[in-house]
Amino acid sequence: MTTLVKICGLRTPETVEAALAGGADMVGLVFFPRSPRNVSIEEAKRLRAVVGDRAAVVALVVDADDALLDAIRDEVRPDLLQLHGRETPERVAAIRERTGLPVMKALGVSDAADLARAAAYAPVADRLLFDAKPPQGAVLPGGNGVAFDWRLLAGLDLPKPFMLSGGLDPGNVAEALAVTRAPGVDVSSGVERAPGDKDPERIAAFIKAARGAA
Numbered sequence: 001m002t003t004l005v006k007i008c009g010l011r012t013p014e015t016v017e018a019a020l021a022g023g024a025d026m027v028g029l030v031f032f033p034r035s036p037r038n039v040s041i042e043e044a045k046r047l048r049a050v051v052g053d054r055a056a057v058v059a060l061v062v063d064a065d066d067a068l069l070d071a072i073r074d075e076v077r078p079d080l081l082q083l084h085g086r087e088t089p090e091r092v093a094a095i096r097e098r099t100g101l102p103v104m105k106a107l108g109v110s111d112a113a114d115l116a117r118a119a120a121y122a123p124v125a126d127r128l129l130f131d132a133k134p135p136q137g138a139v140l141p142g143g144n145g146v147a148f149d150w151r152l153l154a155g156l157d158l159p160k161p162f163m164l165s166g167g168l169d170p171g172n173v174a175e176a177l178a179v180t181r182a183p184g185v186d187v188s189s190g191v192e193r194a195p196g197d198k199d200p201e202r203i204a205a206f207i208k209a210a211r212g213a214a
């Protein structure tokens with residue numbers, strides 16, 4: 001089966017086009033003001049129009065309140081919500097119910113015990129995303145370009161599909177896929193020149209490397 005590829009934190013039509021030209025399955029828009037990749041609802045609407053039906057649009061939020069979720073659903077019309085904060089299983093279920101959108105819950109991983117948390121989220125999320133835990137003192141809960149020990153995911157058996165993220169880049173994504181057998185990968189920092197500044201060449205190289213590994 002083909003590996004799903006998500007390019008996250010896109011902020012310009014040019015980089016959205018680069019992701020689509022490379023064959024990305026999902027493009028991620030970040031709604032988190034502290035992130036250098038943050039977009040407003042208006043910017044997101046324009047990017048959503050650029051994407052059309054050529055890929056799935058993923059709206060990334062961090063402990064979002066209902067007003068923000070409603071605005072994203074009604075105005076941006078994403079295909080999937082990525083919940084990248086401290087949302088409990090109950091909150092994930094409530095968001096899914098309220099918005100009517102499928103949700104992907106991100107879980108921070110640093111050791112095997114972190115994977116046990118997936119059991120509580122699998123019944124309420126449509127998809128899980130395993131990311132590295134942020135380094136101490138980090139401003140962002142994700143998008144830090146930090147990897148975790150991929151061997152923790154080897155042999156993982158979950159009732160829901162999952163994606164891998166955290167410190168992936170064009171040079172290591174093939175190895176990450178070989179180790180984890182993840183059905184999908186997600187990247188942000190690893191395809192940038194600087195935080196928030198996506199590089200079309202690195203986007204293309206990442207997608208090619210992920211596809212080549214499949």
Ligand SMILES: O=C(O)c1ccccc1N[C@@H]1O[C@H](COP(=O)(O)O)[C@@H](O)[C@H]1O
Nearest residue numbers: 008035142143144145165166167188189
């Ligand atoms: O990208 C961001 O700015 C971001 C902000 C807040 C939460 C998550 C964020 N990005 C997600 O983090 C992971 C890993 O990113 P990286 O490739 O290590 O930079 C990825 O799932 C992004 O969607």
